Amino acid sequence: MSLFYRSTRDDSVKVTASQAILKGLAADGGLYVPEQIPALDKSFEELSKMSYQEVAYEVMKLMLDDFTEEELKNCINKAYDSKFDTKVIAPLVKADGAYYLELFHGSTIAFKDMALSILPHLLITSAKKNNVKNEIVILTATSGDTGKAALAGFADVKGTKIIVFYPKHGVSPIQEKQMVTQKGDNTYVIGINGNFDDAQTGVKKIFGDKELEKVMNEAGYQFSSANSINIGRLVPQIVYYVYAYARLLADGEVKAGEAINVVVPTGNFGNILAAFYAKNMGLPIHKLICASNENKVLYDFFTTGIYDRNREFVLTTSPSMDILISSNLERLIYRIAGNSAEKNASLMQSLKESGKYEITDDMKAQLSDFYGNYATEAEDAAMIKKLYEDTGYVIDTHTAVAASVYEKYQKETGDTTKTVIASTASPYKFTRSVMDAIDNKYDVMSDFELVDELSKLSKVKVPQAIEDIRTAPVLHDTICDVDKMCDNVKRILHI
Numbered sequence: 001m002s003l004f005y006r007s008t009r010d011d012s013v014k015v016t017a018s019q020a021i022l023k024g025l026a027a028d029g030g031l032y033v034p035e036q037i038p039a040l041d042k043s044f045e046e047l048s049k050m051s052y053q054e055v056a057y058e059v060m061k062l063m064l065d066d067f068t069e070e071e072l073k074n075c076i077n078k079a080y081d082s083k084f085d086t087k088v089i090a091p092l093v094k095a096d097g098a099y100y101l102e103l104f105h106g107s108t109i110a111f112k113d114m115a116l117s118i119l120p121h122l123l124i125t126s127a128k129k130n131n132v133k134n135e136i137v138i139l140t141a142t143s144g145d146t147g148k149a150a151l152a153g154f155a156d157v158k159g160t161k162i163i164v165f166y167p168k169h170g171v172s173p174i175q176e177k178q179m180v181t182q183k184g185d186n187t188y189v190i191g192i193n194g195n196f197d198d199a200q201t202g203v204k205k206i207f208g209d210k211e212l213e214k215v216m217n218e219a220g221y222q223f224s225s226a227n228s229i230n231i232g233r234l235v236p237q238i239v240y241y242v243y244a245y246a247r248l249l250a251d252g253e254v255k256a257g258e259a260i261n262v263v264v265p266t267g268n269f270g271n272i273l274a275a276f277y278a279k280n281m282g283l284p285i286h287k288l289i290c291a292s293n294e295n296k297v298l299y300d301f302f303t304t305g306i307y308d309r310n311r312e313f314v315l316t317t318s319p320s321m322d323i324l325i326s327s328n329l330e331r332l333i334y335r336i337a338g339n340s341a342e343k344n345a346s347l348m349q350s351l352k353e354s355g356k357y358e359i360t361d362d363m364k365a366q367l368s369d370f371y372g373n374y375a376t377e378a379e380d381a382a383m384i385k386k387l388y389e390d391t392g393y394v395i396d397t398h399t400a401v402a403a404s405v406y407e408k409y410q411k412e413t414g415d416t417t418k419t420v421i422a423s424t425a426s427p428y429k430f431t432r433s434v435m436d437a438i439d440n441k442y443d444v445m446s447d448f449e450l451v452d453e454l455s456k457l458s459k460v461k462v463p464q465a466i467e468d469i470r471t472a473p474v475l476h477d478t479i480c481d482v483d484k485m486c487d488n489v490k491r492i493l494h495i
C-alpha cells in the first residue's frame with residue numbers, strides 16, 4: 001500500500017483510501033485528494049479486450065490500493081450486475097460524428113448510478129477494514145435524483161440503513177414516485193414540509209449533533225453520507241472513460257495512443273474531474289470540454305479565472321446541473337495551486353465569505369487541458385430536435401447541453417479529434433422536456449402517454465425503471481415538519 005489521501009485544506013491530514021471513503025469529508029472541511037495520481041499499468045491493447053468489470057478493477061486497484069484484490073472484485077461484481085440493463089454497462093453510440101457514452105443503463109436511468117451502485121459496497125468494506133463494528137446509517141437530503149440513486153444503491157445492502165429526506169412539494173411527480181415506491185427493508189423515505197435547503201440544513205444539523213452521535217454509537221450506529229465529494233464516488237467514475245477508450249480501440253475507431261476529446265455536462269464538477277484524473281493516469285485525452293447550462297459559473301471561471309457565485313440562480317430543464325457551487329472544483333484548484341492546502345483554503349474561505357475568488361495567472365496557465373462553454377435553454381432544445389431529425393437518436397436535456405457546447409467548440413477551433421460525449425441521463429428521465437423540444441404538439445399529453453410516444457419515436461424500449469413506477473405501490477408515506485426530522489431518525493433507529 002503506497003497511495004495516501006490528503007485534505008485540500010490541511011497538509012497534516014494523511015489517510016488511506018478506505019479511511020477517506022468512510023469519512024467522506026475531512027474534519028477541516030477539505031476534500032480528500034490522492035497524493036499522486038498513479039499511472040495505468042495495463043496497455044490499451046490489453047484493456048481493449050476486457051469487460052467493464054475487468055477495466056473497473058484495473059483502474060480502481062490503483063486508486064484504492066489498500067483494498068485487496070478479493071475485496072475490490074467483490075465490490076465491483078456486486079455493483080455492475082443485472083441492475084444494469086446491458087451487459088456492457090456503459091455502451092457507446094455513434095451519432096452525427098460523435099460517440100455518446102451512455103451512462104444511464106443502471107437502476108435509476110441516470111449517471112449517478114455508475115458510482116452509487118458501488119459506493120455502498122466500498123463503504124461497508126472500508127468499515128470492516130477499519131474495524132468499524134457499527135451499522136452505517138446513510139442520511140441524505142435530496143432535490144430528486146441523488147436520493148433515488150442512493151436508495152437504489154443501498155437497498156438491502158447488509159450493515160447499512162438509508163434515510164432520505166426530500167421536499168414534499170419540491171420534486172417532480174416522477175421523482176417522488178420513484179422514491180416512495182423504493183423497496184428494501186433498510187430504506188426510509190420521508191417528505192418534509194419545506195424546501196430542499198430546509199432538508200439540507202436539517203440533515204447537516206443531525207450530522208453535527210454530538211449528543212445524538214453518542215447515543216447512536218451506544219446503540220451500534222454511525223452516520224455516513226453518500227455525498228458526491230466522497231472519493232468512493234469519484235474513483236468509480238474514472239473507469240468509464242478508460243472503458244470508452246478501450247471500446248473505441250477494440251472497434252477500430254481509434255489507434256492505440258490516439259488522443260480523444262471528452263465533453264461532460266457539468267454541475268458539481270465530479271464527472272469531469274474523473275475524466276481529468278483518467279487523463280492523468282495516462283488516458284490520451286486532448287481537451288476536457290466542460291459544458292454548463294445557463295448557470296454558467298464554470299464557463300465564466302474558465303474564461304476569466306474568477307469564480308463568482310453571486311448571481312441569479314436559473315431553473316433550467318437540465319436541473320441536475322443547476323448548481324452555483326461546484327464542490328469538486330476544489331480538487332482542481334488545490335492541484336493548480338501546486339498542491340497547496342494553504343493557498344486553496346484561503347480561496348475557499350473567500351468563496352465562503354464573499355461568494356467569489358480569483359486565481360493567479362500562474363494557476364490559470366495550468367487550465368489549458370480544459371475548454372468551457374455553455375448552452376442556453378433554446379440551444380439545448382434545438383440540439384435535441386436537430387439530432388433526432390438528422391439521426392433518429394434522442395438525447396436528454398443534460399446530454400444536449402454537452403452536444404451543443406461541443407458544436408460551439410468545433411466551430412471555434414476546427415478541431416477534428418474524435419470526441420466522446422458523456423450522456424448522463426436517459427431521455428425517459430426528462431420525457432416532457434425532451435418531447436417538447438422535438439414538437440410542441442406533445443404539450444397536451446400526460447407523462448405516461450409521453451413515455452409511450454417517446455418509445456415509438458426513438459425506437460428504444462421503455463426502460464424497466466419507468467415501467468416499474470407505473471404500477472408500483474407506495475411504500476413510504478411519512479411526512480414531517482422540519483423540526484421533527486431528528487425525531488424521525490430516532491424513531492427509525494429505535495433510540
Ligand SMILES: *Cc1c(COP(=O)(O)O)cnc(C)c1O
Nearest residue numbers: 266267268269270271320424425
Ligand atoms: C449529477 C448530474 C450531472 C452533473 O454531474 P456533476 O458530476 O455534478 O458535474 C449531469 N447530468 C445529470 C443527469 C446528473 O444527474
